[in-house]
Amino acid sequence: MTATSPAWLANPTDVSEAKKKLDQHTFETVQWHFHESTGSPFWLGKKAELGFDPLKEIKTFDDLKKFPMFEDEWLRGGPVERWIPKGLAGKPTYVFETGGTTGIPKSRVVIDDFRIDYELFSHTLPDQYFPKGANWLMLGPSGPRRLRLAVEHLCQYRGGICFCIDLDPRWVIKLIKKGWMEHLEEYKKHCIDQAITILTANHNIKCMFATPKLLESLAMGLAEKGTTLRECGITGIFSGGTEFTPQWTRFCVEELLEGLPEQSGVYMTPTYGNTLMGLACSRPITDEDNYTIAYYAPEPRAVVEIVDFKDSNKIVPYGQTGRVKLYTMTKEFFVPGFLERDEGERELPYSKYPWDGVSGVRPYHGFASSTTVGVY
Amino acid sequence: MLTIQPLRWGKPYNSLDTFDVIHFDTGEAIAKIGQVTGGMVQLDMRKADQARKALRKFSCEDLIQKCQKAAQLFEHEPLSVGDGIQTVSDFIHQQSASTGLPEHMCQSNMKKNCFVLSNMAKILDCLTRGLPLDVYTRGYGEENRGVTVSYQCQAPVLGAVLPNNSPGVHTLWLPAVPLQVGLVLKPGSQEPWTPYRMISAFIAAGIPAEAFCLYPGGHDVGSTIMSKCERSMIFGSAQTVQQYSGNPRVQAHGPGFSKILIGDDIVDRWEDYLDMMVESVASNSGRGCINCSGIWASRHTKKIAEAIAAKIGPMEALPPQDPNAQLAAFTNKQMATGTWSMIQQDLAESGVTDMTASYGPRLVEKERCAYLRPMVLHADSPSRGVASKEYMFPFVSVVECPQKDMIKSIGQTLIGTALTADPSWIDDLTNAVNIDRLNIGAIATNRLNWLQPHEGNLTEFLFRNRAYQFAG
Numbered sequence: 001m002t003a004t005s006p007a008w009l010a011n012p013t014d015v016s017e018a019k020k021k022l023d024q025h026t027f028e029t030v031q032w033h034f035h036e037s038t039g040s041p042f043w044l045g046k047k048a049e050l051g052f053d054p055l056k057e058i059k060t061f062d063d064l065k066k067f068p069m070f071e072d073e074w075l076r077g078g079p080v081e082r083w084i085p086k087g088l089a090g091k092p093t094y095v096f097e098t099g100g101t102t103g104i105p106k107s108r109v110v111i112d113d114f115r116i117d118y119e120l121f122s123h124t125l126p127d128q129y130f131p132k133g134a135n136w137l138m139l140g141p142s143g144p145r146r147l148r149l150a151v152e153h154l155c156q157y158r159g160g161i162c163f164c165i166d167l168d169p170r171w172v173i174k175l176i177k178k179g180w181m182e183h184l185e186e187y188k189k190h191c192i193d194q195a196i197t198i199l200t201a202n203h204n205i206k207c208m209f210a211t212p213k214l215l216e217s218l219a220m221g222l223a224e225k226g227t228t229l230r231e232c233g234i235t236g237i238f239s240g241g242t243e244f245t246p247q248w249t250r251f252c253v254e255e256l257l258e259g260l261p262e263q264s265g266v267y268m269t270p271t272y273g274n275t276l277m278g279l280a281c282s283r284p285i286t287d288e289d290n291y292t293i294a295y296y297a298p299e300p301r302a303v304v305e306i307v308d309f310k311d312s313n314k315i316v317p318y319g320q321t322g323r324v325k326l327y328t329m330t331k332e333f334f335v336p337g338f339l340e341r342d343e344g345e346r347e348l349p350y351s352k353y354p355w356d357g358v359s360g361v362r363p364y365h366g367f368a369s370s371t372t373v374g375v376y
Numbered sequence: 377m378l379t380i381q382p383l384r385w386g387k388p389y390n391s392l393d394t395f396d397v398i399h400f401d402t403g404e405a406i407a408k409i410g411q412v413t414g415g416m417v418q419l420d421m422r423k424a425d426q427a428r429k430a431l432r433k434f435s436c437e438d439l440i441q442k443c444q445k446a447a448q449l450f451e452h453e454p455l456s457v458g459d460g461i462q463t464v465s466d467f468i469h470q471q472s473a474s475t476g477l478p479e480h481m482c483q484s485n486m487k488k489n490c491f492v493l494s495n496m497a498k499i500l501d502c503l504t505r506g507l508p509l510d511v512y513t514r515g516y517g518e519e520n521r522g523v524t525v526s527y528q529c530q531a532p533v534l535g536a537v538l539p540n541n542s543p544g545v546h547t548l549w550l551p552a553v554p555l556q557v558g559l560v561l562k563p564g565s566q567e568p569w570t571p572y573r574m575i576s577a578f579i580a581a582g583i584p585a586e587a588f589c590l591y592p593g594g595h596d597v598g599s600t601i602m603s604k605c606e607r608s609m610i611f612g613s614a615q616t617v618q619q620y621s622g623n624p625r626v627q628a629h630g631p632g633f634s635k636i637l638i639g640d641d642i643v644d645r646w647e648d649y650l651d652m653m654v655e656s657v658a659s660n661s662g663r664g665c666i667n668c669s670g671i672w673a674s675r676h677t678k679k680i681a682e683a684i685a686a687k688i689g690p691m692e693a694l695p696p697q698d699p700n701a702q703l704a705a706f707t708n709k710q711m712a713t714g715t716w717s718m719i720q721q722d723l724a725e726s727g728v729t730d731m732t733a734s735y736g737p738r739l740v741e742k743e744r745c746a747y748l749r750p751m752v753l754h755a756d757s758p759s760r761g762v763a764s765k766e767y768m769f770p771f772v773s774v775v776e777c778p779q780k781d782m783i784k785s786i787g788q789t790l791i792g793t794a795l796t797a798d799p800s801w802i803d804d805l806t807n808a809v810n811i812d813r814l815n816i817g818a819i820a821t822n823r824l825n826w827l828q829p830h831e832g833n834l835t836e837f838l839f840r841n842r843a844y845q846f847a848g
Contacts, residue, residue: 216415220415220419223419245392245393246392246393247391247392247393247413248413248415250392251416255416256419291392
């Protein structure tokens with residue numbers, strides 16, 4: 001949380017406009033998902049259990065509190081087609097998974113959302129550091145995950161070609177749970193070796209996605225070969241994961257990337273996201289702001305609230321700690337409030353994103369000891 | 377409140393991540409400790425050679441003198457620690473407050489560290505068996521019998537993952553400095569005090585700051601130190617020792633399972649040795665690997681156990697400032713209750729008797745911490761599970777075992793004190809590979825002669841003895 005009236009604070013008019021836009025978007029999204037002609041079998045089926053008519057009673061974003069909390073357990077198992085809105089039937093559909101180290105993973109069907117989310121994100125990237133036409137390296141989870149295709153699309157949208165490596169996070173989690181730390185190290189090395197090979201093979205790669213842990217390992221691997229990310233030509237890094245602490249970010253910027261962008265020529269943007277919500281961007285990181293990382297959801301398509309640990313409909317005051325609550329409102333997917341596995345502090349609206357943000361994201365303390373996070 | 381930051385090759389690093397060191401009894405924060413990550417350690421270790429280079433600008437003899445000066449500063453003078461100045465009494469209060477050790481024990485540990493620093497010349501003479509120290513600086517030299525010898529340094533720095541609750545172990549890494557080997561230390565989260573004060577004393581005594589790293593942090597910091605330092609030591613459980621067994625890069629220190637073995641020629645006079653046995657069990661609140669956890673004899677074992685119980689059973693949990701306090705608190709209450717449960721299982725076996733049962737309850741639970749009052753258990757046979765147990769408080773099992781079976785039954789023993797004058801048995805004990813440090817006669821297990829190369833000779837760990845020839 002930053003002191004009152006920081007330079008980046010959004011002006012009240014923009015905040016109010018954004019709120020109107022959000023209310024309008026909420027109304028239209030609910031109309032779509034609960035109308036017999038366009039809604040998905042899942043939400044049309046749930047409508048009967050709600051005890052109210054969403055088509056009539058949901059007019060603003062705040063009205064969404066009438067819905068029960070979304071349970072991600074609903075996403076496990078089939079038929080996955082029940083999530084496809086009738087209005088989008090017949091379109092080529094992807095299924096992306098999350099979890100699944102043991103048991104049935106959670107699935108989300110996607111038609112165009114990942115492309116839309118990452119195109120919107122693309123417009124937030126500074127061209128100076130993420131040059132159009134540059135090739136990318138995707139150093140993150142692959143397989144049935146949205147991220148691999150999304151990053152590839154981001155790269156293509158910006159006119160480049162994306163090089164990828166295979167990374168199976170389920171196997172990584174199993175290695176940790178089994179205590180096979182030597183295997184874990186070897187697997188990490190296997191991934192990093194591939195990334196170094198690609199980076200040093202004259203492919204004009206200037207941008208990349210990496211999780212913080214892999215970014216660190218890659219920088220270390222390059223250091224052992226006497227080079228750096230900057231020397232390999234990287235100028236823009238898009239990274240994501242809950243292990244993004246201010247201290248880690250400072251270490252990354254100052255020591256792995258050799259300074260803030262204006263000094264090193266390398267720009268790193270932390271993001272926060274998941275398969276359910278999409279991608280939240282961060283305010284630019286500065287040393288004056290003690291490397292605070294504050295995320296802002298891509299409203300109105302998704303919203304992040306910081307709510308009281310005991311009352312998920314009560315937003316905490318600015319600067320206070322609470323649980324992260326997500327909303328997703330696209331034509332493909334509707335989540336009217338879901339309690340994430342994370343907690344953080346509520347942040348003031350930012351000029352570019354005039355709505356609430358969240359900083360200090362970390363695993364929710366109630367789960368922290370039983371959750372394996374930041375494994376790859 | 378004191379804020380203490382990591383030290384990276386002598387330079388303080390203002391970490392944005394901090395960890396509060398908490399008073400074990402009041403829960404009050406005593407200090408904020410900045411944290412590093414494994415990545416930072418990994419990056420720093422690429423410059424480890426600079427630490428030895430900085431130390432090699434001074435001769436070993438110069439560094440020994442500086443160690444003597446550092447000892448004096450450590451024991452008597454205010455020193456800069458973190459963003460404050462720490463007096464000797466601050467140090468003792470702080471260490472006691474976070475580790476649960478009574479203050480007079482903190483003072484004793486301080487003196488022990490100072491003794492080693494002050495006597496570094498003699499200790500190195502013993503560790504090196506009298507070799508001229510420039511052999512270690514240059515890598516080769518001539519022995520006093522006129523033969524060329526070579527000792528090649530295997531690591532520019534010694535890494536150490538230090539324990540939380542045993543301020544006495546720091547003597548083990550101190551001799552690295554005068555041998556011109558830098559230090560990369562991960563202080564225990566509850567005991568940052570000794571490493572920080574010691575490094576501050578070294579620097580104030582004129583030893584180059586760039587020879588030192590102090591890395592408070594999480595598990596990843598420890599594992600990075602272990603993997604990136606060519607030589608490191610770690611303090612942990614029996615499992616930790618097992619994990620690093622046979623690894624020439626790691627010296628693992630765990631439970632000692634130190635014992636007193638009473639020979640048949642002496643056992644009828646066991647009462648003469650009672651005070652020595654009590655000291656071995658209860659000194660320093662029984663926390664060390666050098667405390668005695670087993671007393672073995674062929675007869676009179678019940679009487680021996682009764683007599684020890686009568687001496688230590690009545691010990692009460694007293695406030696740490698009390699000069700009569702003999703027991704350290706378990707700052708983690710669950711550790712005390714877990715230990716207590718394990719002892720209940722030990723006692724459930726037939727042939728095992730609690731000789732301290734009549735001295736009142738052993739487990740004393742307080743709001744934030746707990747104490748275990750001393751326990752003496754009698755085992756009628758070496759096959760009882762308790763015969764091979766060691767716990768972190770004054771705890772001993774007195775085991776009945778024929779002398780002829782003792783050596784093969786005691787298991788691994790860090791310090792074995794044998795009360796005997798029987799030459800044949802002394803010969804057997806001398807040849808027993810499961811006894812690390814052997815005392816013949818009435819020497820309490822906790823009384824180490826620092827002038828004897830001991831557990832894990834540091835020169836042998838840090839240097840490799842190899843052939844070296846000159847033509848002609």
